[in-house]
Amino acid sequence: MQIIAPTSWSENASLHPDASIxxxxxFADKHLLILADSKEELDGSxxxxxxxxxxxxNLFSELTDASVSKHVxxxxxxxxxxxxxxxxxVxxxxxxxxxxxxxxxxxxYQIMCLTQTRKFDRLHDEFKQITASFHEMPAPATRK
Structure with missing residues (x-):
């Protein structure tokens, strides 16, 4: 998979142990993680x-005083x-x-962008733009 982010963003393996990206x-306290779950491993559940x-x-349970918007x-x-x-x-x-x-x-796939709530409105458009760039790459061909 790939995603396009500004050059001011860099890899952060400590953000989440299971993140694919x-x-x-x-510096600006903005973060992105992508979690991928194989349907095969979920056994059709x-x-x-x-x-x-x-x-x-799952996310709601990790937060206190949580609220969620309508799904779009x-x-x-x-x-x-x-x-x-x-x-x-948190x-x-x-x-x-x-x-x-x-x-x-x-x-x-779960694509999550996060920041401090006081900064969220200012970063919302950037987060949406980065999220919109998500692309699943084709699996590499295997040699026989």
Missing amino acids: ALSNN FDYPQYVDFVES QLTIDGRLSTQFTMQGK DGQSISYLVTVTESPTHF
Whole structure:
């Protein structure tokens, strides 16, 4: 998979241990992570709407004083996707997320951009632009 972010962002492996892509601009306190779940490994236990609910519930449970916006349907990488914002507190600090969930024939993806709530409105358009650049790369061909 790939995503396009400004050159001021750099890899940040410490952001989340399971992230396929993790980027940050620590100076501006803005972060992005992409989590990929193989449908094969999930054994068909989720359809797309259930996976969206799972993502929302999982993040909601990690926050205190959490609130979530209405879900918006959009197209990312040519696929129907779901986007919402969530706000809450982590260790007493107010954090806001732009969460986008999309799927491919083989994977579900969570694209999360986050920052301090007081900075979120100013960064929202940048987060949406970066998220919109998400692209699942074709699997490399295997040699026989």
